[in-house]
Amino acid sequence: MAQFVACGEPILISTHIAFIRYLNRTIESIRQDFAERFATVFGSQNNPSPCVSTRQEDDITLSSTKHLISAIRKRCHLIAQECSPNEKSFGGKKGPDAVFNVLDNILKGSLERLKMMRENISMAKINLQGCTCDYNYTEHAATIKLLCMEGKLGAAMWLRRQMVQKGFFPDVFTHNHIVNVLCKAGLVEKADWLIREMLEFGPHPNTATYNTLIKAYCIVNSVDKAFYLFSAMANTGIQPNRVTCNILVHALCGKGLFKEAKRMLEEILQDNDNDNLDLVTSTIFMDYYFKNGAIIQALSLWNAMLLKCTNLDVVAYNVLINGFCKSQQMSLAYGYACEMIKKGLPPDGFTYNILIRALCKEGKTSEACYILGVMYKMGVMPDQISYKIMIHGLCFVGNIAKAKELLSYMLSNAIIPKPLIWNIIIDFYGRCRDRSNAFFTRDQMLAFGVCPNVYTYNSLILAEVKCGNFHDACILKEEMIIKGLFPDIVTYNLLIGAACSLGRLGLALELLDEMVRRGREPDIITYTELVRGFCIRGDLKEAEELCAKILKSGLLNDHVPVQILFSTYWKRKRLVEAFNLYQEWLASLWFSSGGSYECQILQEQL
Known part of the structure; x- marks a missing residue:
C-alpha cells in the first residue's frame, strides 16, 4: 500500500x-x-x-x-x-x-x-x-511493544521520538511498556521524566503507569518518592487500586511499619474490616509475622486465608514454607510442600531454593542434594541461585569435591556460572591455603568468558597472604587497578594485616594512606590490625594512642582491639595499664549503649 x-x-x-x-x-x-x-x-x-x-x-x-x-x-x-x-x-x-x-x-x-x-x-x-x-x-506502536519485550530500550525510545516528531503520540499502553522497561533497567528517574512528559503532552497516564513507577521506587528503597508519587495520583484524578495498596503495604512492612501499613490500607480502601483483605495483602502480612517471630499470628492469618480463599497460590505456600524453615521447623515445611502437590500446585524454583537453603544452613548437605535431585525429577530446572546455595553449603562443610562436581555439571550443560559461584570456590581454596587450585579456578573462569571482579581478587590475595606471599599479593592489587577494578576496604585490610604480621609497620601505614586517598574509610578491622602490629613490634605507646582514638570515635563494636592490647599489658606484667584500659572500655560501652542495666551491674561489680 x-x-x-x-x-x-x-x-x-x-x-x-x-x-x-x-x-x-x-x-x-x-x-x-x-x-x-x-x-x-x-x-x-x-x-x-x-x-x-x-x-x-x-x-x-x-x-x-x-x-x-x-x-x-x-x-x-x-x-x-x-x-x-x-x-x-x-x-x-x-x-x-x-x-x-x-x-x-x-x-x-x-x-x-x-x-x-x-x-x-x-x-x-x-x-x-x-x-x-x-x-x-499501528505498525510503529506494535514495534515499540516488541522492542520493549526484547529489552531493546534504545531502539524503542528512538522510534517513539520519531513518531512524536511527526505528530503521532503512542497510546498509554505503549508508553506503559516503555516505563516498565525503564524501571526494570534501573532508570527510575528516566521513567519519572517520561510520565511527566505524558502529563504535559499526552497520553494521560493510567493507574498501571503509576503502579509501575511506585514499585520501582520501592525496590530501590526510595519509599518517600513512592508515597509522593502516590499522592500525585489523586491530584491527576487517578484512583489507586488494590495493586497500588499492596505495593505500598509491602514497602512499609519491609521497613517494619506494620501499623502504618494497615492504617494506609484502611484509608485507601475505605474499609475497616480486615476480613476483606485479598490474597496478596494477606500473604504480605503473613510474611511480616514470620520475619518478626510472630508465628501464632501468621498461622491464624493462614487459617483465615484457608476459610476465605479457596484458590491459594504457590506464592502463599512459599511464604509459609519459608517461615517454617526460618523457625527451624523443617517437618512442617516438608508437610506443607507435600500439601501443595496434593492440591495440584507443583512447587516452583523458589520452593526448592527455600528448602535447599534451610538444609544447607543446618549443614545437612546430603538432604539438600536429595532435594536438588527431586527438583530435576519434577521437571524444575535449577537456576543460578540453586547452584549458588548448594555450592556455598558444600564449601561451608568442606566438601569441595562435591562442589567442583556441581560446577563441572553446570559447565557441561552450557550453564555458565556467575562470578559469585566462582568466587565461592576460589575463596574456599584461599582459606585452605591451596594457592594452585585457587589460580587454576581463576584461569578456568577466564576460559569460559567470565571476568573476575573485586571479590575474585580479594580471594586470590587471601590465598597469597595465607601462603606468605606478600609481594605477590601486592602485585595482584596493582593488577586490579590496571584492569579498572578499584581495591575496596577488604583488599586493604588483607594487605595491612599481612604487613603488620611481617612487622613492616611502615608499609602498613603507607597502605593506610593510600586507602584514605582513594576514598576508603578505615573500619574497626583496619585499626585492629594496626594495633596488633604495634603490639607485635612493642610500640605500646602508638598502640595506646590508636586504641584511644578507636574508643573516642565510636567505631568500637567488639572487644578484639582492647583484648590485643590488654593481653600485651598482661604479658608484660603491666597490670595497672591493663586495668585502666579495661575501665575505659567499659565507659565507652556505657555511653554507646546509653547506660544499659547490664553495663551498670558490670561496672558496680568491678
Whole structure:
C-alpha cells in the first residue's frame, strides 16, 4: 500500500494529461468531420475536400483514442436514429441543430465523466493517505511493544521520538511498556521524566503507569518518592487500586511499619474490616509475622486465608514454607510442600531454593542434594541461585569435591556460572591455603568468558597472604587497578594485616594512606590490625594512642582491639595499664549503649 501511495500520484496525473490531450484532439477531429459534412449538405462546391488530418497520435494514447472515437460514433448514430427522417437527411432546417445538439451532449457527458474521475481520484488519494497513516501508527506502536519485550530500550525510545516528531503520540499502553522497561533497567528517574512528559503532552497516564513507577521506587528503597508519587495520583484524578495498596503495604512492612501499613490500607480502601483483605495483602502480612517471630499470628492469618480463599497460590505456600524453615521447623515445611502437590500446585524454583537453603544452613548437605535431585525429577530446572546455595553449603562443610562436581555439571550443560559461584570456590581454596587450585579456578573462569571482579581478587590475595606471599599479593592489587577494578576496604585490610604480621609497620601505614586517598574509610578491622602490629613490634605507646582514638570515635563494636592490647599489658606484667584500659572500655560501652542495666551491674561489680 505504501508503494502504491508513493508512486500512484504521478501515474494518475500523467494519465489525466494524456486523457485531456486525446480528448481535445478527438473533439477537433469530430469538428472537422462535421464541418466537412456541413459543406456537403449546403452544396458548397468551392470548398475543396477536406484533407485528412495529418496529426500523429502519441503511442501511449493511440489505442484509447480509437476506442473513444468508436464510442462517440456509436453515440452519434443512436442520437441520430432518434431524430425524424427529415432531420436524418441533414437537408432540413433542423439538421444543423440536431448535429450540434449531439455534439453538445457528447461534450457534456465527457466533461461530467472527467469531473467525476477527478473527484474519485482525490477521494482515493485522501483515503489512501489516511489508511497509510493508520497503518504506520499501528505498525510503529506494535514495534515499540516488541522492542520493549526484547529489552531493546534504545531502539524503542528512538522510534517513539520519531513518531512524536511527526505528530503521532503512542497510546498509554505503549508508553506503559516503555516505563516498565525503564524501571526494570534501573532508570527510575528516566521513567519519572517520561510520565511527566505524558502529563504535559499526552497520553494521560493510567493507574498501571503509576503502579509501575511506585514499585520501582520501592525496590530501590526510595519509599518517600513512592508515597509522593502516590499522592500525585489523586491530584491527576487517578484512583489507586488494590495493586497500588499492596505495593505500598509491602514497602512499609519491609521497613517494619506494620501499623502504618494497615492504617494506609484502611484509608485507601475505605474499609475497616480486615476480613476483606485479598490474597496478596494477606500473604504480605503473613510474611511480616514470620520475619518478626510472630508465628501464632501468621498461622491464624493462614487459617483465615484457608476459610476465605479457596484458590491459594504457590506464592502463599512459599511464604509459609519459608517461615517454617526460618523457625527451624523443617517437618512442617516438608508437610506443607507435600500439601501443595496434593492440591495440584507443583512447587516452583523458589520452593526448592527455600528448602535447599534451610538444609544447607543446618549443614545437612546430603538432604539438600536429595532435594536438588527431586527438583530435576519434577521437571524444575535449577537456576543460578540453586547452584549458588548448594555450592556455598558444600564449601561451608568442606566438601569441595562435591562442589567442583556441581560446577563441572553446570559447565557441561552450557550453564555458565556467575562470578559469585566462582568466587565461592576460589575463596574456599584461599582459606585452605591451596594457592594452585585457587589460580587454576581463576584461569578456568577466564576460559569460559567470565571476568573476575573485586571479590575474585580479594580471594586470590587471601590465598597469597595465607601462603606468605606478600609481594605477590601486592602485585595482584596493582593488577586490579590496571584492569579498572578499584581495591575496596577488604583488599586493604588483607594487605595491612599481612604487613603488620611481617612487622613492616611502615608499609602498613603507607597502605593506610593510600586507602584514605582513594576514598576508603578505615573500619574497626583496619585499626585492629594496626594495633596488633604495634603490639607485635612493642610500640605500646602508638598502640595506646590508636586504641584511644578507636574508643573516642565510636567505631568500637567488639572487644578484639582492647583484648590485643590488654593481653600485651598482661604479658608484660603491666597490670595497672591493663586495668585502666579495661575501665575505659567499659565507659565507652556505657555511653554507646546509653547506660544499659547490664553495663551498670558490670561496672558496680568491678
